[in-house]
Amino acid sequence: MNTPQFPTSRRGLLIGGAAAAGLSVAPAFVRAQNARRALKVSIGRIPWAAGNSPMSQYMINNKLMEKRAAEFGYDLTIDWREYPTALPMVEAMVGNNLDIGMWGNTPITRGISSGLPISLLCVGEGHLRFLITTRKGSPIRNLQDLRGKTVGVSLGGDPQSALFQMLMFELGVQDIKDTGIKFVNMPTHAQAASVPTGVDATCTIYPAYLAAQASGTVAIANSFGFTEEHYDGPAGKGAGHMLASVKKSPFFPDGYYLHRSFWIGRNGLIDQHPQVVVAFLMAQQEAVAALTAMDAGAVSQLVKDYWKLDAAQGAKVVKDDVLFSRGWSWPTENDARAVLETSKFMAGNKVIDKPLQWSQVKDAFSRSAPLIRQAYERLGAKPGNAEFTRTDVADLRGRPVWEMDKWSDRS
Numbered sequence: 506m507n508t509p510q511f512p513t514s515r516r517g518l519l520i521g522g523a524a525a526a527g528l529s530v531a532p533a534f535v536r537a538q539n540a541r542r543a544l545k546v547s548i549g550r551i552p553w554a555a556g557n558s559p560m561s562q563y564m565i566n567n568k569l570m571e572k573r574a575a576e577f578g579y580d581l582t583i584d585w586r587e588y589p590t591a592l593p594m595v596e597a598m599v600g601n602n603l604d605i606g607m608w609g610n611t612p613i614t615r616g617i618s619s620g621l622p623i624s625l626l627c628v629g630e631g632h633l634r635f636l637i638t639t640r641k642g643s644p645i646r647n648l649q650d651l652r653g654k655t656v657g658v659s660l661g662g663d664p665q666s667a668l669f670q671m672l673m674f675e676l677g678v679q680d681i682k683d684t685g686i687k688f689v690n691m692p693t694h695a696q697a698a699s700v701p702t703g704v705d706a707t708c709t710i711y712p713a714y715l716a717a718q719a720s721g722t723v724a725i726a727n728s729f730g731f732t733e734e735h736y737d738g739p740a741g742k743g744a745g746h747m748l749a750s751v752k753k754s755p756f757f758p759d760g761y762y763l764h765r766s767f768w769i770g771r772n773g774l775i776d777q778h779p780q781v782v783v784a785f786l787m788a789q790q791e792a793v794a795a796l797t798a799m800d801a802g803a804v805s806q807l808v809k810d811y812w813k814l815d816a817a818q819g820a821k822v823v824k825d826d827v828l829f830s831r832g833w834s835w836p837t838e839n840d841a842r843a844v845l846e847t848s849k850f851m852a853g854n855k856v857i858d859k860p861l862q863w864s865q866v867k868d869a870f871s872r873s874a875p876l877i878r879q880a881y882e883r884l885g886a887k888p889g890n891a892e893f894t895r896t897d898v899a900d901l902r903g904r905p906v907w908e909m910d911k912w913s914d915r916s
Contacts, residue, residue: 541575541578541579541580542578542579542580543579543580543582544574544579544580544581544582544778544781545581545582545583545584546581546582546583546584546604546605546774546778546781547583547584547586547597547602547603547604547605548561548583548584548585548586548603548604548605548606548785549586549587549588549594549597549603549605549606549607550585550586550587550588550606550607551587551588551589551590551591551607552587552808552811553589553693553694553695553712553713553811553812554607554630554633554694554710554712554766555630555633555710555711555712555822555825555826556629556630556631556633556823556826556827556828556829557607557629557630557766557768558712558808558811558812559796559804559805559807559808559823560629560630560789560792560793560796560828561585561607561792562807562808563792563795563796563807564788564789564792565583565585566807567792569787569788569789569791569792570583570784570785570788571583572788573783573784573785573787573788573791574780574781574784576784577780577781577783577784578780579778579780579781579784581781581784586603588606589692589693589694590659590662590692590693590694591606591607591608591609591611591612591662591766592612592661592662594606594607594608594612595608595612595615595616595621598616598621598623598769598771599621601771601773603771604770604771604774605626605768605769605770605771605774605785606768606769607629607630607766607767607768607769608629608766608767608769609662609663609764609765609766610663610666610763610764610765610766610843610844610847611661611662611663611665611666611847611851612661612662613625613767613769613844613847613869614844614847614848614851614857614861615661615851615856615857616769617844617848617861617865617866617869618848618857618858618861622771622772622773623769623770623771623772623869624769624770624772624775624869624870624871624872624873625767625768625769625770625836625841625844625869625870625873626767626768626769626770626782626785626786626836626873626877627767627768627786627789627790627834627835627836627877628765628766628767628768628827628828628834628835628836628840629766629767629768629834630765630766630826630827630828631764631765631766631826631827631828631840631900632729632759632760632764632825632826632827632830632899632900633663633710633711633728633764633766633825633826634710634711634727634728634729634822634825635663635664635667635668635671635708635709635710635711635727635728635762635764636708636709636710636711636714636724636726636727636728636733637651637656637668637671637706637707637708637724637725637726637727638697638698638700638706638707638708638709638714638717638722638723638724638725639700639705639706639707639722639723639724639725639735640700640721640722640723641721641722641723641735643705643706643723643735645705645706645725646725646735646736646737646738647725647726647736647737647738647739647740648671648672648675648676648725648726648738649675649676649738650738651672651676651684651686651705651706652676652684652685652686653684653685653686654686654687654705654706655686655687655688655689655703655704655705656668656686656687656688656689656704656705656706656707656708657688657689657690657691657696657697657700657701657703657704657706657707657708658688658689658690658691658697658707658708659690659691659692659693659694659697659708660688660690660691661856663762663764663766664691664694664697664708664709664710665688665708666762666847666850666851667708667728667761667762667764668708669681669850669854670728670754670761670762670850671726671728671761671762672684672686674750674751674753674754674761675726675748675750677750679853680854681854689703689704691707691709694709694710694712694713695713695716695717697709697713698710698713698714698716698717698722699717699720699722700717700722706725711821711822711825712811712812712814712819712822715812715814715818715821715822716812716813716814716818723735726748727760728760728761728762728764729751729759729760729761730747730748730750730751730752730754730757730760730761731744731745731746731747731748731751732744732745732746732747732748755846756846756901758899758900758901759899759900759901763839763842763843763846763847763901764843765827765840765843765844767836767840767844768785768789770782770785770872770873772872775872775873775876776872779876782873782876783876783879783880783883786876786877786880787880787883787884789834790833790834790835790880790881790884791884793828793829793832793833793834794832794833796823796828796829797828797829797831797832800820801819801820801823801824801829802816802817802819802820802823803816804819804820804823804829805818805819805820805822805823806819827900830898830899830900831900832888833887833888833892835877835881835893835905835906836870836877836905836906837893837902837903837904837905837906838902838903838904838909838912838913839901839902839903840901840902840903841866841867841870841906841909841912842866842901842903842915844861844866844869845860845861845863845866845915848860848861863914863915867909867912870906870909873906874906874907874909875907877905877906877907878905878906878907881905881907893905
């Protein structure tokens with residue numbers, strides 16, 4: 506708000522006259538400056554998934570975003586919404602009924618491909634372990650045994666993309682149809698982890714699998730490229746053996762699949778209330794930093810009602826997540842590359858008409874990149890530049906998004 510400027514002598518006359526008349530000496534425009542702007546935003550999260558779950562829970566418990574928004578003059582009310590997967594969030598955002606959401610590579614790729622007015626904000630979770638699971642005693646012991654079988658998976662989401670990548674590399678096929686596998690949709694991760702009647706095996710995520718072990722679910726391999734306890738095949742027997750084909754993946758050492766989920770912002774919110782987006786980015790990073798410093802088991806117990814895991818099991822999920830191995834959530838070149846590579850894979854399997862251009866992925870950061878940099882700098886510019894480009898780590902990184910003009914040409 507522009508404050509009227511009066512000469513000193515005139516300001517004195519105005520205030521003095523008001524006081525003499527018995528009126529308030531606090532001008533209306535001064536009172537207005539102290540008032541906060543009321544705003545309600547809606548944020549969707551997937552508390553049954555991985556790193557986004559305890560991170561967003563910590564934000565909720567400590568009202569981190571509300572506190573940061575107050576610094577920018579907002580009285581913020583947040584409608585936190587829980588979703589089983591990203592797909593209903595996509596529908597809500599298409600209907601202009603969701604401001605911020607947490608999506609994986611697959612729905613993000615679809616959204617950008619279809620021209621949905623969204624922008625990528627920051628990493629919401631990453632390096633999630635996807636597992637191929639079956640029932641205890643099942644004759645399915647390795648990926649070759651899946652040929653011609655019925656496999657349940659969340660179609661249209663990251664589990665499908667991760668599963669297809671594993672099958673194509675391990676079975677040596679270019680077209681997934683050559684596996685002879687029939688795929689059946691699993692509406693929730695928990696249902697997939699239960700390996701219900703009608704399917705021979707499933708692909709699910711680590712938290713759901715750990716919770717289902719007690720009921721007899723076993724795993725044969727994971728998307729990181731290692732065997733699980735029910736495996737018996739060319740790599741050996743039991744868990745912990747590297748599958749040779751993972752080294753052929755362009756995402757190694759991340760694994761068969763470069764999993765990154767991003768927080769997504771509706772462009773209307775970004776354009777109208779950019780500082781609210783900065784508040785979200787700052788709050789999210791504050792939560793990541795705080796949880797990184799905590800015991801992993803204690804972090805998992807923030808969301809024990811969702812994961813249904815004790816501290817020892819929950820710690821396994823926390824330790825897998827790229828957010829907590831890094832300690833920061835700022836997006837890098839290889840995080841963005843996850844979207845590009847997913848689009849190539851989806852186009853090859855006729856899920857979308859054609860792969861995204863690198864320029865389209867970069868454009869999805871065009872609104873948010875200056876805001877991400879502002880949040881980074883307001884929090885002390887941590888980590889330092891060298892941390893972004895380290896190669897002696899288990900996750901692929903690169904220059905941060907505010908340096909995208911220096912990203913490699915992938916067109």
